[in-house]
Amino acid sequence: MFWDSLPLLFVAALLVWLLVSFVREKWSPDVVAAIAVAALLVTQILSPGEVLGVLSNSAPVTIACMFVLSAALERTGCIDALGNWLGNLVGDSPVRVLAGLMITALVISAFLNNTPVVAILTPVAIALAKRAHSSPSKLLIPLSYATVLGGMLTMIGTSTNILVDGVARKAGLEPFGMFEITPAALVFAGVGFVYLMLFSNRLLPDRDTLSKQLRPDLGRTFMTELLVPHDSPVIGKTLHEANLNGGSGLQVLKIFREEQEFTEPAHDTLLAAGDQLVLHGQVKDVVELRESGHLSFNRSDAFETISSHDVILAEAIVGRNSRYSHRPMRDLDLTARYGIAVLAVHRQDENIQGNLDDLHLQFGDVMLVEGTPAQIKRFAENGELISLNTVQERAYRRDKAPIAIIATLAVMLLAAFELMPIEGLALIAAVTVVATRCLEVDDAYKAVDWKILSLIFGMLAISIAMDKVGLIDLIVERSMAAVPNASPLMILGFVYLLTTVLTEILSNNAVAVLITPVAIGIAQSLGLDPRPFVVAVMFAASVSFATPIGYQTNTFVYNAGGYRFSDFMRIGIPLNILMVFVAMLVIPRVWPLVAL
Template structure:
């Protein structure tokens, strides 16, 4: 081994360790890797910049835009609503309808927005049939992955593996070339979920279960401490406002423009303080008669108000600006008039100091406030409303354009009119120009973290090829397999990709293992095609851990799951797909 080979292999190991330990975000890990390769001279600037012309990455970005257009025009939600009306009879029919719908839609657009849109639909369906959302949400995530393997555009991993393979001289995959295998595995996966989901998935509490613990609340009432009030200098406990409010409670004290919500136990009231109380309707009249506090002009202060409120459950989505930030940084009370009641993460409902917790994708929050404030918060894209899904897409009249654009990409690509990267790019421009997706939302619709992680990982694959690391790793694998034959080596390649996908990014695994799979095939004198397909499918089949696929993280919090819930239902599915894929791949792509 040369010094460069040793360095690149150590760097590869370090990247996977960093992905697993999550010391820093994966996109930053990938970009640092590129910087190291450039700084050490292993790759030249020209070689590194070639990654920005990778057709797979361009297609991934364009498909993000097309998926957002379908979302904003209400197409996905309309399909989900129609399916709910048809399948909402029993838990078995609801489960089958939900997973079949998710698998079908995910074959044509990126599977992440499918899960984001259908999660509120699934929760509403569960409420209708009186089932726990934890019985439906993992199957929803799995089904979106099943469907994503039925076409080249179903998941970003397929596009990236195809792009890397093309760069290494392999012929491009057709849009539906992988469909026969994808359909077989989808049918196997749906059958497994129908048999195992109810038996293996537990009933889990979500943040919405706190609704039963909280008193009935109908009004968020603001009152002011009068200048001559006997409450001045007293703590809230000494003031006994909760008793006066007929079971209500003080949720905030606003002094000037500053909220003292997190120091309610210690604060002593001053003249002009605005008290925000939660109370039933009869409590408002009790407070009106309480001396020392007032509603409006008699206080000599600005008018205060009583507003009807709603209590809803929201979830942090993949593109939310809340990710990696604390709730306390966003001043939701001032911007929207809403209050966070609780946060749910990894099977635990957080109360108390949750505002200082850095939020993650899939965290769910219980929030309360006026309906208009909640609506504006949801419209900002930072939270998705799980309790009361929005039913008024902003561009419903443009839905036919979004659908036509996606169909054009599918049909023209299948007919080899243009490469899929070019068609997807044209379609993305069309939906924005036509108004399906507002221009202001164009750049927000693209998950830049995923794209830059891909851009950062592609140079590492190039460095492995340039230094001979690909041949070294391929030779080691074929040497270990000995004379077992191509079927056994194919099974090893799939298993290696599957294990790495469970602990690291599926896109990174696809980018790094594709050159190695091609090298293995060339060393044993076999067609590389089946080995490329093995990487493509295994990198989209991480079912046994919440980090195995990005959609798992989204349903993790919404369903109130624990880590072992994924292991319990996902590990048998991983093994089932491994066996099925090893047997079926050579049938469709002979060695």
């Protein structure tokens, strides 16, 4: 008996490891899922044929094609034109700016992947905030939330909808129509819109972006790196003699000398040629040090910045497909390639400054860079970064815009009339925009988030293993025991709440794959139509508001807006709770909880 239960125990333990690994983020989620699938193959719980069978699921192919369509609309300037139109429409009223930005994001993200929508509209939001004499932190979380709510409106609005539909089809449910979820989703979007209009200004901080934090007139401090050249007159002098002991407003925190590191250099520490200094001080002091010879030596023969001396500071955020991500900055050689300097990097709730050579950039990191506008523009374009100071000018293929628009509309309308399954229409449209050169083939490949697709395939295989060993049935049984004698409505709320909580700490796509079979099993055990329970998972796996890690758009604006983790909790937890009640009121009205 014990040996018979070993596969179930192994898969359960593997699932726990999977969830813990997602939270710890030692490896990326796609790698974690791949390791789990490999373990299932080694233990022969899954056969190679069963693993490769997940490739027959149409959802990942549809998601990849929608990435390509989104990129085509971006490349042809459609979204940029809409952003410019929005800026001319809303004027400088903070209320109109907030409303206009959210409505625009809601509408666009109903038909496009919401991560590029946020990436494109973030510079627009910052420019609008400046025009309205407000802070970008008042707009960027509402922007992210609006794209999340907009993605719920149609089946192609977010990868989660497509994925849940694919899993449900495999379980024998009828496919969801293009606009089947729209009436219910409009209620969610309307409630979220009203909530943000009423409370975002009160609950969100008035916080500066990184470049504002480092403005000399604000008197804030930061760290930077300097090098002692071989001909510097300060060689052999102590920090006190070089006026770097705090009296000048500058303080040396670390000295790197070949293989040595002085973490707390004393006032009498002697400087040597080649020393790399990490200094802490106000921006104005560092600017004076580098540009006006504020100390008692000339700039040309004293300290040299590791970065270049140039005219403006600008912010750039690391995009999803940036070639700079996951590589140490020393390997990027940015100064030699572009002539720009990275002065600071902001990640989540900290500014990572000093000893930047060893830093591995990540999606969402905000870099404070120095250089000419042309240098910064070339640096951002080549590395697929997004400039946050101004809307980035690009060579859009505007003459191809009608093709991209028609292709996207054709997918929606033809799918709505059920002339062809959505996966076929999406594939035809994706091939069309590439064949007509709305974007190049290389750009199409870059547009697809292969990590998300790898994660989806891995989670689909794990879901098969859970079903094969009886783990899904066990979870359904234990879930029902946890809510004995509860009404179907309360159980629907339980499914929605469970999915929401998991989505806040895990990948939304991973949660969707894991919970959808459980939700179907719970409905079937009650003798009810599984469709409303599947919709509950579909919506709950999208509406991630309480943390910056549950959804990519939240992660993106987390750094761009200079937010703290608690900012998301303050505004997101009440909204999540509100959505639970909306789900319990709306979903049963559109999809009645009736017996099969």
